[in-house]
Amino acid sequence: xxxxxxxxxxxxxxxxxxxxxxxxxxxxxxxxxxxxxxxxxxxxxxxxxxxxxxxxxxxxxxxxxxxxxxxxxxxxxxxxxxxxxxxxxxxxxxxxxxxxxxxxxxxxxxxxxxxxxxxxxxxxxxxxxxxxxxxxxxxxxxxxxxxxxxxxxxxxxxxxxxxxxxxxxxxxxxxxxxxxxxxxxxxxxxxxxxxxxxxxxxxxxxxxxxxxxxxxxxxxxxxxxxxxxxxxxxxxxxxxxxxxxxxxxxxxxxxxxxxxxxxxxxxxxxxxxxxxxxxxxxxxxxxxxxxxxxxxxxxxxxxxxxxxxxxxxxxxxxxxxxxxxxxxxxxxxxxxxxxxxxxxxxxxxxxxxxxxxxxxxxxxxxxxxxx
Numbered sequence: 001x002x003x004x005x006x007x008x009x010x011x012x013x014x015x016x017x018x019x020x021x022x023x024x025x026x027x028x029x030x031x032x033x034x035x036x037x038x039x040x041x042x043x044x045x046x047x048x049x050x051x052x053x054x055x056x057x058x059x060x061x062x063x064x065x066x067x068x069x070x071x072x073x074x075x076x077x078x079x080x081x082x083x084x085x086x087x088x089x090x091x092x093x094x095x096x097x098x099x100x101x102x103x104x105x106x107x108x109x110x111x112x113x114x115x116x117x118x119x120x121x122x123x124x125x126x127x128x129x130x131x132x133x134x135x136x137x138x139x140x141x142x143x144x145x146x147x148x149x150x151x152x153x154x155x156x157x158x159x160x161x162x163x164x165x166x167x168x169x170x171x172x173x174x175x176x177x178x179x180x181x182x183x184x185x186x187x188x189x190x191x192x193x194x195x196x197x198x199x200x201x202x203x204x205x206x207x208x209x210x211x212x213x214x215x216x217x218x219x220x221x222x223x224x225x226x227x228x229x230x231x232x233x234x235x236x237x238x239x240x241x242x243x244x245x246x247x248x249x250x251x252x253x254x255x256x257x258x259x260x261x262x263x264x265x266x267x268x269x270x271x272x273x274x275x276x277x278x279x280x281x282x283x284x285x286x287x288x289x290x291x292x293x294x295x296x297x298x299x300x301x302x303x304x305x306x307x308x309x310x311x312x313x314x315x316x317x318x319x320x321x322x323x324x325x326x327x328x329x330x331x332x333x334x335x336x337x338x339x340x341x342x343x344x345x346x347x348x349x350x351x352x353x354x355x356x357x358x359x360x361x362x363x364x365x366x367x368x369x370x371x
Contacts, residue, residue, distance in 0.1 A: 056081050057162070058119050062105055062152070063126030064088060065231055070124060070270050071098065083118060086127070105148035112155050122162045122277065125152045130233040131170050131325055134193040145196030153203055157213045164277055167201050167219040167288060169262060170194040170234075174328040179260075181330035183290050183337050190328055201288045208287055216276050217288040221262035221295075221333055223269050224353060226360035234325045235261055238301060242357045245305055245312050254319035257299035260331040264293040265348035265356065272344055279342040286341075292333035293346035294353070304354045 056077035061070060064086035074082045075098065084094060085103030094100060104110055105127050114120070127148060134141035149165070156163040172181055173188040187198050204215035222235025229243070230236030237253050244251040272291045276284075296304075302314045338344035348356065 057122040059083065059122040059124060060085060060103075060114065060118065060120045061124045061126060062086070062103060063128065064090060064094065065126060065228065069225075069227075069266065070273055073270055073274050083114075083120075085114070105151055106143060108151045108155070111151055112158075115155055115159050115161070120159070120161060122164070123152065123156050124164045124273075124277075125149070126166065128196070129193065130231055131168075131191050131193040132234055132322055133231075134196075135191055135321060135325075138192045141192045141196065145193065146199055149196070149200050149203065153207050153213070156215075157207055157211045162214040162216070162277065163204070164216050164218075164273065165200050165204055166273075167197045167217050168194070169219065169221055169329045169333070170325070171197040171201065171219060172328070172330050176330065178329075179331040180334040181290065181332065182334045183286060183288070191325055205287050214281065215287050216279075216284070218272060218276055218338075219288065219290045219333070220269060221264045221292055223264055223266055224357065225266035226357050234322045234329070235263065237298060238263055241298075241301060241305065241314070242361055245309055246358070246361050249309070249311055250313045250315075251302075252315050252317050253298045253302075254317060254322050255298055255326050256318060256323060257302075257316055258297050259323070259326045260295055260297045261326060262292045262295045262330060262333045263353075264291070264346065265353045268293050268346045268348050271347075272338075275342060275344065276338075283342050286337065289338040289341075289344075290333040290335040291338050291344055291346075292335040293348055294350050295332040296350055300350070301354075304350050305358075308354065308358055 059071075059074050059077065059082045061074075061082065061084050064084065071082045071084050079098045083099040083101060084090065084097075085101050087102065087104050090100050101114060102110075103114055105125075115123070128145050129137070129141040134145070152163065152165070155161070169181075170191060170193050171187055171189055172178075173186075173190050173194065175186050175188050177185055187194075189195055189198060201217055204213070204217055207213040208215045222233070222238055224238050226242070228239075230239045234255075237255055241251045241253070269291075276289065298314070298316075302312065306312050335344060
């Protein structure tokens with residue numbers, strides 16, 4: 001801005017000092033090239049900045065949970081075009097897989113600098129506190145899941161990014177239809193995690209309609225992954241049972257044996273995310289979709305495991321907090337809109353899931369013993 005002011009002053013002096021010019025003093029209109037929805041007037045509008053069809057997107061992924069493995073799939077855009085970020089020090093495999101930077105979603109200035117300096121075009125926002133952890137620390141969950149989201153939305157809108165924010169089965173509540181649960185229905189969750197996810201869905205859709213933000217969202221079922229430990233979610237029993245079965249042959253479940261919940265293997269989840277990110281905008285009839293693969297109970301999972309491990313012992317010690325959460329969540333997801341609009345189709349059912357998890361963890365355990 002000082003440079004522009006000096007140029008304006010010089011131009012005025014030159015014009016005024018030119019004899020016989022007859023020109024009026026030059027007025028230079030200056031406007032800032034950036035904006036933020038935090039500063040936008042009620043009648044303003046703007047559009048996403050497009051980039052060449054031949055260019056690969058430059059992707060920033062916030063959060064280092066098991067869903068950050070999406071970064072591996074996105075590496076086909078170029079190793080240096082996918083940046084992982086978190087406030088925690090990354091494990092070796094993450095650090096050496098490609099660019100990693102410190103990013104605090106509660107620090108608006110830090111996040112904005114990252115987007116600008118790295119010319120980010122897609123933002124995948126995974127940073128969040130999960131259901132059971134959030135109930136234990138509501139203030140922190142509110143800060144991370146809601147305040148952090150507001151920073152993400154404002155920066156994505158300001159810089160014309162394509163924004164993906166995951167939602168969850170936790171976005172529904174006891175008054176929602178449970179079997180099956182459609183895309184559009186009463187939600188009213190009873191956890192801070194669920195409330196924050198409904199907030200994310202609605203704010204994302206608002207920014208899409210109000211500001212033209214390219215917002216995309218999937219409601220994930222319980223996600224089962226072999227290469228990450230449970231992270232405090234209500235559906236995490238379906239991961240822990242595999243680790244305990246291989247280590248000790250015994251598992252204590254904190255949900256009732258008949259608690260049916262929708263589930264999905266991590267590879268299906270990541271593929272669905274990539275597919276909806278790449279889907280042409282005109283194929284999307286909505287901005288938030290259910291996706292599903294299977295639904296089962298702890299007892300059904302244990303029975304399938306016993307086909308491979310007949311000696312497995314499963315006992316039940318019900319956690320009332322987690323059980324109440326599970327009882328308020330969908331038993332099955334209706335994902336027909338995702339299948340119709342952008343061709344979603346899962347690969348893993350329960351038998352394939354169990355075999356894949358046992359194969360992966362069994363090999364991993366053998367390698368650990370060998371080392």
